[in-house]
Amino acid sequence: MDIRNLQGYASFFMTIFLVVMLYGYIVHLYRSEKKGEKDYEKYGKIALDDEVTSKPIEGDSHTKNESEEHK
Amino acid sequence: MQSNAALEYDYSVAKLFTYTTILFGFLGMLIGTLIAAQLAWPELNYLIGEYGTFSRLRPMHTQIVIFGFTLSGVFATFYYVGQRVMKVSMAESPFLMFMGKLHFWLYFVGALAAVITLELGMTQSKEYAAFEWPIDVVIVLVWVIWGISVFGLIGIRREKSLYISMWYYIATFLGIAMLYLFNNMSIPTYFASGGIGSIFHSVSMYSGTNDALVQWWYGHNAVAFGFTVPIVAMVYYFLPKESGQAVYSYKLSLLSFWGLMFVYLWAGSHHLMWSTVPDWMQTMGSIFSIVLILPSWGSAINMLLTMKGEWNQLTENPLIKFMVLASTFYMLSTLEGPIQAIRSVNAIAHFTDWIPGHVHDGVLGWVVFMIMAGLFHMAPRMFKREIYSKKLMEAQFWLQTTAVVLYFTSMWIAGITQGMMWRAVDEYGNLMYSFIDTVAVLHPYYAIRALSGVLYLVGFLMFAYNMIKTMTSSRVLTEEPQFRSPMA
Amino acid sequence: MFHWLEKNPFFFSVGVFVVIAFAGLIEILPNFAEASRPVVGVKPYTVLELAGKNVYKKDACYECHSQLIRPFKSETDRYGQVSLSGEYAYDRPFLWGSKRTGPDLHRVGNYRTTDWHENHMWDPKSVVPQTVMPAYKHMFTNLADVDTAYAEALTVKNVFNTPYDAPNGIKLGTLDEGRAAALEDAKAIAANMKNKDVKDAVARGEIPEIVAIIAYLNRLK
Numbered sequence: 001m002d003i004r005n006l007q008g009y010a011s012f013f014m015t016i017f018l019v020v021m022l023y024g025y026i027v028h029l030y031r032s033e034k035k036g037e038k039d040y041e042k043y044g045k046i047a048l049d050d051e052v053t054s055k056p057i058e059g060d061s062h063t064k065n066e067s068e069e070h071k
Numbered sequence: 072m073q074s075n076a077a078l079e080y081d082y083s084v085a086k087l088f089t090y091t092t093i094l095f096g097f098l099g100m101l102i103g104t105l106i107a108a109q110l111a112w113p114e115l116n117y118l119i120g121e122y123g124t125f126s127r128l129r130p131m132h133t134q135i136v137i138f139g140f141t142l143s144g145v146f147a148t149f150y151y152v153g154q155r156v157m158k159v160s161m162a163e164s165p166f167l168m169f170m171g172k173l174h175f176w177l178y179f180v181g182a183l184a185a186v187i188t189l190e191l192g193m194t195q196s197k198e199y200a201a202f203e204w205p206i207d208v209v210i211v212l213v214w215v216i217w218g219i220s221v222f223g224l225i226g227i228r229r230e231k232s233l234y235i236s237m238w239y240y241i242a243t244f245l246g247i248a249m250l251y252l253f254n255n256m257s258i259p260t261y262f263a264s265g266g267i268g269s270i271f272h273s274v275s276m277y278s279g280t281n282d283a284l285v286q287w288w289y290g291h292n293a294v295a296f297g298f299t300v301p302i303v304a305m306v307y308y309f310l311p312k313e314s315g316q317a318v319y320s321y322k323l324s325l326l327s328f329w330g331l332m333f334v335y336l337w338a339g340s341h342h343l344m345w346s347t348v349p350d351w352m353q354t355m356g357s358i359f360s361i362v363l364i365l366p367s368w369g370s371a372i373n374m375l376l377t378m379k380g381e382w383n384q385l386t387e388n389p390l391i392k393f394m395v396l397a398s399t400f401y402m403l404s405t406l407e408g409p410i411q412a413i414r415s416v417n418a419i420a421h422f423t424d425w426i427p428g429h430v431h432d433g434v435l436g437w438v439v440f441m442i443m444a445g446l447f448h449m450a451p452r453m454f455k456r457e458i459y460s461k462k463l464m465e466a467q468f469w470l471q472t473t474a475v476v477l478y479f480t481s482m483w484i485a486g487i488t489q490g491m492m493w494r495a496v497d498e499y500g501n502l503m504y505s506f507i508d509t510v511a512v513l514h515p516y517y518a519i520r521a522l523s524g525v526l527y528l529v530g531f532l533m534f535a536y537n538m539i540k541t542m543t544s545s546r547v548l549t550e551e552p553q554f555r556s557p558m559a
Numbered sequence: 560m561f562h563w564l565e566k567n568p569f570f571f572s573v574g575v576f577v578v579i580a581f582a583g584l585i586e587i588l589p590n591f592a593e594a595s596r597p598v599v600g601v602k603p604y605t606v607l608e609l610a611g612k613n614v615y616k617k618d619a620c621y622e623c624h625s626q627l628i629r630p631f632k633s634e635t636d637r638y639g640q641v642s643l644s645g646e647y648a649y650d651r652p653f654l655w656g657s658k659r660t661g662p663d664l665h666r667v668g669n670y671r672t673t674d675w676h677e678n679h680m681w682d683p684k685s686v687v688p689q690t691v692m693p694a695y696k697h698m699f700t701n702l703a704d705v706d707t708a709y710a711e712a713l714t715v716k717n718v719f720n721t722p723y724d725a726p727n728g729i730k731l732g733t734l735d736e737g738r739a740a741a742l743e744d745a746k747a748i749a750a751n752m753k754n755k756d757v758k759d760a761v762a763r764g765e766i767p768e769i770v771a772i773i774a775y776l777n778r779l780k
Contacts, residue, residue, distance in 0.1 A: 116693035268707030279647025
């Protein structure tokens with residue numbers, strides 16, 4: 001198989017894969033909200049209530065332990 | 072985690088970048104207006120000898136508005152929004168404070184060096200990536216330092232979930248890093264030849280068609296990750312905050328994000344239609360450009376719906392006006408772009424003035440409006456003074472809106488006229504017009520465009536004056552406004 | 560899984576990067592081997608032509624002139640044969656341009672002469688009264704950077720195996736040979752020019768930018 005074909009197949013399958021993921025994400029977003037597992041809309045409030053002293057919408061005790069994510 | 076009562080957000084780096092946004096904005100638009108006028112009245116080319124020709128000024132215009140104005144605006148808003156949506160102050164980390172300051176000064180020195188080298192004609196001649204290799208090295212360093220700031224701030228955040236604006240800032244960081252590095256791959260000839268000739272000169276790692284592919288993969292996506300992604304980050308924060316309305320649908324904003332990431336990069340090859348790049352790639356570019364309407368409109372509609380039931384704010388608050396109009400222009404240019412990417416339309420539009428017309432309804436109407444609105448919103452909070460003049464802001468809004476409309480309408484007509492004249496044939500199949508006919512016919516449109524440039528520049532000066540007055544002599548605020556920015 | 564990504568900025572960033580990097584990988588890389596093959600008859604640039612190409616870049620001619628003839632009858636009638644990918648094999652960087660404020664130049668060497676360029680660069684309006692192109696009088700006094708052009712040729716020869724010094728090809732040789740060859744070429748062009756200062760400069764062994772850029776433009780065929 002030459003590189004042209006490989007390129008074609010790779011792009012085709014990656015496109016399909018990404019489309020499936022995107023649709024999966026839509027389903028995930030709405031289903032988890034319907035089941036009450038997760039309220040995505042509350043994150044919208046992060047922008048409104050953004051004082052350094054205000055309570056995080058979603059904060060927990062090990063926030064500070066993520067130093068491995070420093071880059 | 073206890074919050075310290077005395078703890079406040081630290082805006083010192085955001086302020087520094089605010090100053091350069093204004094400085095480079097003025098400089099870039101001044102040059103832009105001058106070169107627009109040069110096309111209508113060529114005598115204006117000789118104001119400062121060889122350094123004042125269209126040749127030298129046009130690359131400076133594009134690089135200054137992109138790397139000077141827009142990037143400063145992106146950095147300024149990041150150092151403001153980043154702290155706030157993650158509920159962490161830069162004052163909490165001396166290391167990040169230092170990095171922020173280093174970021175600014177290195178950026179500023181690099182920007183000055185870039186302006187000087189371009190004026191001297193040192194360029195690798197790639198559009199929107201004109202800088203020679205020493206400047207590129209500085210830009211990479213600046214970018215790495217910004218990355219440290221972004222991820223460092225994320226590392227010490229209190230708000231566990233990243234707000235959608237942060238997603239877009241992260242994507243800006245990653246996208247530009249990748250694009251810029253690959254497009255600017257070049258070999259300094261001085262070192263490769265054992266010390267002959269100019270030390271600034273370099274030769275591209277790619278040749279011909281390949282170079283074109285990489286360049287327009289970059290060129291298109293630098294627009295994506297410089298003019299779209301970070302500006303969307305701004306609108307997702309500033310519009311909700313200024314209006315006091317949460318984003319209409321947070322889920323839609325997440326979807327649009329992934330949609331945009333997925334589709335945008337594919338669309339780059341639409342710049343190379345009818346050229347010597349493979350057909351399937353041109354088709355791919357065309358199709359994805361059209362699909363791109365969906366995620367772009369997803370964000371824009373989300374913004375407009377955020378104002379649902381609150382449209383009265385549009386008449387009361389000029390800042391909301393700026394942002395709503397910016398979202399509208401975003402919709403316009405993201406519809407116009409895909410239309411130009413249709414192959415038959417592209418055949419007429421490519422190489423004509425319709426392309427600068429398209430670029431400018433995007434940047435003047437969307438990017439600049441949004442950055443100015445963001446800075447206006449930040450000013451009372453950073454400088455603890457109310458905005459100097461509401462009237463001036465209103466006047467500026469109408470002046471600049473008129474300018475944008477004049478700009479794109481004149482360039483639409485100019486572009487299509489030119490495209491049609493190039494291909495017009497008489498009954499025997501001979502070309503009807505010589506090239507110079509198609510230049511001469513554009514004079515009135517070039518004149519209108521120059522006028523629109525002057526109007527826009529005056530508007531920007533009003534913005535600068537309003538900001539400087541706000542910083543220095545406006546009424547002092549005793550407490551930080553929550554939503555709507557106070558203005559006199 | 561999605562929710563986990565949203566909460567882990569590091570892996571989130573990796574995810575974003577994969578999605579955006581993928582298009583480039585597929586679109587660009589595999590095309591490289593094919594598009595860089597020169598068509599028969601295309602030769603690398605001489606040192607003087609390269610020096611001229613650098614003047615073309617320095618004064619940003621590409622901002623207003625394209626070098627890409629598209630496959631339409633109106634374009635081939637106006638500018639000549641359609642551009643082929645292999646014709647650009649030695650163009651680093653490519654100079655297709657993105658805007659035609661002026662006409663395409665990819666085959667300008669076929670229908671414009673040294674004499675025409677000289678008049679046009681000195682005062683475009685004397686040749687084309689309605690033009691909006693500025694005059695480039697400074698090209699008649701600024702000297703072309705031959706050494707840098709030689710360094711560029713040597714670099715592409717060593718790094719990218721551009722066929723300099725091949726049998727029947729363009730000779731590059733040492734720096735001194737390169738300078739001498741450039742001057743030789745410059746004399747041939749200056750012989751067809753009438754500007755006294757330029758002729759004198761070339762006689763003294765100096766090469767003004769105008770000579771170099773005309774060498775480059777004449778080669779575009």
